[in-house]
Amino acid sequence: MTRAETRRAPQDFERVLSSMCTDPHPAAREAAERFLATNPGDPETYPTVADLEREAVAMLGDVVALDDPHGYVAAGGTEANLQAVRAARNLADGDVNVVAPESAHFSFQKAADVLDVELRLAPTDDDHRADIDAVVDLADDDTAVVVGVAGTTEYGRVDPIPALADVAADVGARLHVDAAWGGFFLPFTDHDWSFSDAPVDTMTIDPHKVGQAPVPAGGFLARDPETLDALAIATPYLESDTQPTLGGTRSGGGVAGAHAVLSELWPGGYREQYERSQANADYLAAELSARGYDVVDPELPLVAADLPDDEFHALRDEGWRISRTASDALRVVCMPHVTREMLDAFLVDVDAVA
Amino acid sequence: MTRAETRRAPQDFERVLSSMCTDPHPAAREAAERFLATNPGDPETYPTVADLEREAVAMLGDVVALDDPHGYVAAGGTEANLQAVRAARNLADGDVNVVAPESAHFSFQKAADVLDVELRLAPTDDDHRADIDAVVDLADDDTAVVVGVAGTTEYGRVDPIPALADVAADVGARLHVDAAWGGFFLPFTDHDWSFSDAPVDTMTIDPHKVGQAPVPAGGFLARDPETLDALAIATPYLESDTQPTLGGTRSGGGVAGAHAVLSELWPGGYREQYERSQANADYLAAELSARGYDVVDPELPLVAADLPDDEFHALRDEGWRISRTASDALRVVCMPHVTREMLDAFLVDVDAVA
Numbered sequence: 001m002t003r004a005e006t007r008r009a010p011q012d013f014e015r016v017l018s019s020m021c022t023d024p025h026p027a028a029r030e031a032a033e034r035f036l037a038t039n040p041g042d043p044e045t046y047p048t049v050a051d052l053e054r055e056a057v058a059m060l061g062d063v064v065a066l067d068d069p070h071g072y073v074a075a076g077g078t079e080a081n082l083q084a085v086r087a088a089r090n091l092a093d094g095d096v097n098v099v100a101p102e103s104a105h106f107s108f109q110k111a112a113d114v115l116d117v118e119l120r121l122a123p124t125d126d127d128h129r130a131d132i133d134a135v136v137d138l139a140d141d142d143t144a145v146v147v148g149v150a151g152t153t154e155y156g157r158v159d160p161i162p163a164l165a166d167v168a169a170d171v172g173a174r175l176h177v178d179a180a181w182g183g184f185f186l187p188f189t190d191h192d193w194s195f196s197d198a199p200v201d202t203m204t205i206d207p208h209k210v211g212q213a214p215v216p217a218g219g220f221l222a223r224d225p226e227t228l229d230a231l232a233i234a235t236p237y238l239e240s241d242t243q244p245t246l247g248g249t250r251s252g253g254g255v256a257g258a259h260a261v262l263s264e265l266w267p268g269g270y271r272e273q274y275e276r277s278q279a280n281a282d283y284l285a286a287e288l289s290a291r292g293y294d295v296v297d298p299e300l301p302l303v304a305a306d307l308p309d310d311e312f313h314a315l316r317d318e319g320w321r322i323s324r325t326a327s328d329a330l331r332v333v334c335m336p337h338v339t340r341e342m343l344d345a346f347l348v349d350v351d352a353v354a
Numbered sequence: 355m356t357r358a359e360t361r362r363a364p365q366d367f368e369r370v371l372s373s374m375c376t377d378p379h380p381a382a383r384e385a386a387e388r389f390l391a392t393n394p395g396d397p398e399t400y401p402t403v404a405d406l407e408r409e410a411v412a413m414l415g416d417v418v419a420l421d422d423p424h425g426y427v428a429a430g431g432t433e434a435n436l437q438a439v440r441a442a443r444n445l446a447d448g449d450v451n452v453v454a455p456e457s458a459h460f461s462f463q464k465a466a467d468v469l470d471v472e473l474r475l476a477p478t479d480d481d482h483r484a485d486i487d488a489v490v491d492l493a494d495d496d497t498a499v500v501v502g503v504a505g506t507t508e509y510g511r512v513d514p515i516p517a518l519a520d521v522a523a524d525v526g527a528r529l530h531v532d533a534a535w536g537g538f539f540l541p542f543t544d545h546d547w548s549f550s551d552a553p554v555d556t557m558t559i560d561p562h563k564v565g566q567a568p569v570p571a572g573g574f575l576a577r578d579p580e581t582l583d584a585l586a587i588a589t590p591y592l593e594s595d596t597q598p599t600l601g602g603t604r605s606g607g608g609v610a611g612a613h614a615v616l617s618e619l620w621p622g623g624y625r626e627q628y629e630r631s632q633a634n635a636d637y638l639a640a641e642l643s644a645r646g647y648d649v650v651d652p653e654l655p656l657v658a659a660d661l662p663d664d665e666f667h668a669l670r671d672e673g674w675r676i677s678r679t680a681s682d683a684l685r686v687v688c689m690p691h692v693t694r695e696m697l698d699a700f701l702v703d704v705d706a707v708a
Contacts, residue, residue: 010389010606011400019399021603023391033387035364036568036607037377045373045675046365075429075570078602086468107602110587114440114600116470154590208603214390216429216570216605233464236508236680246468248432248461249375249562251570251605252364253390321399326590 011321013337017346018323020153020181022335024257025212031253031260032214038252040073041245049252052259056207059262060219063187063270064179064203065196070225072245073207073255074218077180078107079246080204081147083220083231084176085111087202088145090230091174099138099167100147101130101159105178108147117144128152128296130159135167143173145201150193151182154325156302158182158191165198174201180218181333184210185300187267188274195223202227207258210273212265212336217254277301277334284332284343291350301334314353320346365675367691371700372677374507374535376689378611379566385607385614386568392606394427395599403606406613410561413616414573417541417624418533418557419550424579426599427561427609428572431534432461433600434558435501437574437585438530439465441556442499444584445528453492453521454501455484455513459532462501471498482506482650484513489521497527499555504547505536508679510656512536512545519552528555534572535687538564539654541621542628549577556581561612564627566619566690571608631655631688638686638697645704655688668707674700 013023024032035049043050053073061069074080085108089096097118100108104121112119120143122134130148139146146168148159161177168175179186179193183205186193195203203221207213222228232242265273281298288305289295296304307315307330315322325331332338332346367377378386389403397404407427415423428434439462443450451472454462458475466473474497476488484502493500500522502513515531522529533540533547537559540547549557557575561567576582586596619627635652642659643649650658661669661684669676679685686692686700 008402008406010392010610011402013391016399019393019396021391021393021396029390032390036383036386037367037375038364039373039375039569042373042375044677045370048362048365052362075601076603078600082468090467105602106587106589106597110597110600110602113444113587114436114468206603214607215393215603216601218603233460233467235460243460243464246432246436246464246600247429247570248459248464249430249560249569249572251608253568253607254605256364323398 014342015319016321017332017338018321019335020209020333021215022212022337024214025261025264027264028213028257028261032257033253035252035256039249040252040255041243041248041250046252049255053255056255056259056262059266060205060221063183063266064205064221065194066221066223069221070228071219071221073258074220074245075216075247076208076218077105077178077204077206078110080180080218080220081105081107081178082111082114083246084202084204085117085145086115087227087230088174089115089117091226092144095142096144097142098145098147099135099143101149103128103130103152103154103157104147104149105153105180128155128157130164132160132163132167135164139167139171139173141171143171145174145176147176147178150177150179150186150191151300153181154331155296155304156182156298156300158193158299161193161200162198165200169199175199176202178204180204180206181209182300184270185274185277188271207261208254210335211258212261213258214254216251217258273336277336280338280340280343281334283340287347303332303334304329311353315349318349320349368696369673370675371686371692372675373689374563374687375569376566377691378568379615379618381618382567382611382615386611387607389606389610393603394606394609395597395602395604400606403609407609410609410613410616413620414559414575417537417620418559418575419548420575420577423575424582425573425575427612428574428599429570429601430562430572431459431532431558431560432464434534434572434574435459435461435532436465436468437600438556438558439471439499440469441581441584442528443469443471445580446498449496450498451496452499452501453489453497455503457482457506457508457511458501458503459507459534482509482511484518486514486517486521489518493521493525493527495525497525499528499530501530501532504531504533504540504545505654507535508685509650509658510652510654512547512653515547515554516552519554523553529553530555531557534558534560535563536654538624539628539631542625561615562608564689565612565615567612567615568608570605571612627690631690634692634694634697635688637694641701657686657688658683665707669703672703674703
């Protein structure tokens with residue numbers, strides 16, 4: 001293995017339409033590089049980055065309308081979702097189940113396997129949202145947590161969070177909202193999704209997605225301190241006492257990057273980004289629709305459209321990084337790096353392969 | 355929150371003696387910065403960093419003497435240890451237990467809570483290694499995995515791995531070796547610890563510790579492909595099929611950094627580092643011993659010594675980042691950033707507070 005071989009170029013974002021990650025904001029990149037060699041998992045050794053994490057969590061609280069938030073910067077949305085289920089399981093007695101819409105991210109399948117809990121998936125309605133009647137049918141006294149998604153991975157849909165909160169309350173379960181992707185768009189919409197819109201117990205909101213922080217910077221937030229207490233493990237050889245995080249050593253770069261970009265963009269910069277991204281999604285949806293493709297109305301900046309298999313593969317052969325929903329619809333995620341010019345170039349190729 | 359406030363200086367390493375992290379190697383830092391905006395968790399979108407990960411795993415195989423290793427670059431040692439226990443649990447039937455020495459890292463406590471398995475801790479012997487008789491007493495037909503530590507967090511001790519393998523075989527359990535910290539020192543010692551020294555099933559070896567990669571770059575390795583199969587979760591919307599990792603989106607910077615530094619330092623550079631670090635540990639141990647402190651012989655580059663409580667706190671007040679074992683012994687980890695000059699400066703302060 002020669003040194004030269006390690007100097008390969010990373011993926012650029014010029015043709016990336018499928019990712020829920022994006023090019024980090026310059027302020028985030030700068031901070032991540034500066035704090036690369038720190039570990040917020042050891043706050044007594046690395047106190048500065050530990051301070052940045054506390055401040056980042058406070059700023060995330062502003063985004064999700066929660067005063068005095070309890071939480072931390074996680075490795076990503078999977079960890080945050082897993083921790084929400086773990087806290088619910090640990091706070092309940094005996095064998096428990098989790099009720100989520102089938103649109104929930106596959107990290108809940110992963111969490112169910114890891115945590116050894118039953119995952120009950122409720123069908124979605126015709127508009128790809130959790131079907132409340134189906135959730136009611138699945139929830140029972142053993143349900144530890146009901147999950148709602150605020151910005152689904154496949155269609156960008158927001159589940160009826162207040163109605164899900166009612167179901168959770170009826171069976172004595174907690175309510176977790178997965179806003180990993182949608183959370184930095186939703187404050188600028190009319191959707192009910194936040195801690196102030198419903199009695200949400202925990203939430204996932206990832207700075208390293210629409211928040212434009214570098215990976216790894218997920219967000220796990222809880223309304224009550226009991227949630228973190230239910231996750232705490234003693235840390236004998238560190239000069240701190242307990243650790244609620246799933247990881248031990250953690251990325252200071254992710255924490256510092258999240259802190260820097262939240263400081264820079266919340267709220268005005270994120271509002272402008274939402275408006276640009278939503279306009280791009282509306283544009284792409286209209287253009288695909290005009291070409292005769294069946295398009296799902298983009299309520300958030302994510303476009304799903306039926307595209308024949310051969311056209312999908314021809315576009316991938318052209319270098320477009322695109323992916324499909326479980327029902328084989330093309331999905332284009334209008335992340336911050338996705339510009340009108342990229343979409344126009346993509347449409348030229350859509351026409352060429354049609 | 356002003357921009358200026360985000361430009362705080364990170365912790366430097368000048369007085370860090372307690373951390374198992376270190377300043378990344380320059381080649382690792384350069385690669386991590388270059389690949390900051392990539393995600394090996396989505397290999398179809400980010401193929402270059404996915405290639406780097408495969409190559410990094412192959413190089414880790416060289417370090418641990420395993421041809422054709424199966425594994426990945428994890429978020430850290432906690433994830434790797436958790437995944438080893440998860441695979442063992444998933445491959446077993448019914449309620450299982452894990453047997454580990456009490457010197458095992460607290461991530462096994464975390465794993466036991468997360469995975470809902472019983473953790474049975476065996477006492478260590480007078481030299482802080484797993485007591486084999488105690489492990490035999492605790493292991494039974496429900497034991498899914500026996501854990502050995504190759505370089506303990508508190509004393510840098512290497513458990514008798516071949517003897518633990520015999521215990522595991524006797525009860526039909528798997529054998530996991532936690533070499534998170536020790537793994538980049540041990541190839542240059544006479545210890546029996548690797549895949550070629552015993553029928554080890556899985557191992558944790560973290561590039562972001564002694565490997566000098568940036569965080570997050572842990573290492574999870576398995577001898578057989580069945581281990582990763584037991585962890586695989588379907589990934590419906592990605593253009594790949596399944597995912598064995600605990601995280602979804604993962605750090606391309608960690609992967610590229612690990613790849614770069616492994617390419618640069620294995621084996622000669624790591625050998626030199628081991629020799630420097632061990633010489634520093636031997637020096638510090640001798641100097642402390644000469645001053646009358648009770649010192650645990652440093653078999654690997656980690657010095658533990660009895661130090662009165664008031665002296666410990668006085669040294670922390672001087673800015674030294676030091677920590678203690680569960681039995682309140684000072685521990686100094688001779689990581690790559692720890693130089694003879696740092697140790698001399700530390701000894702001056704030890705004398706001053708005595």
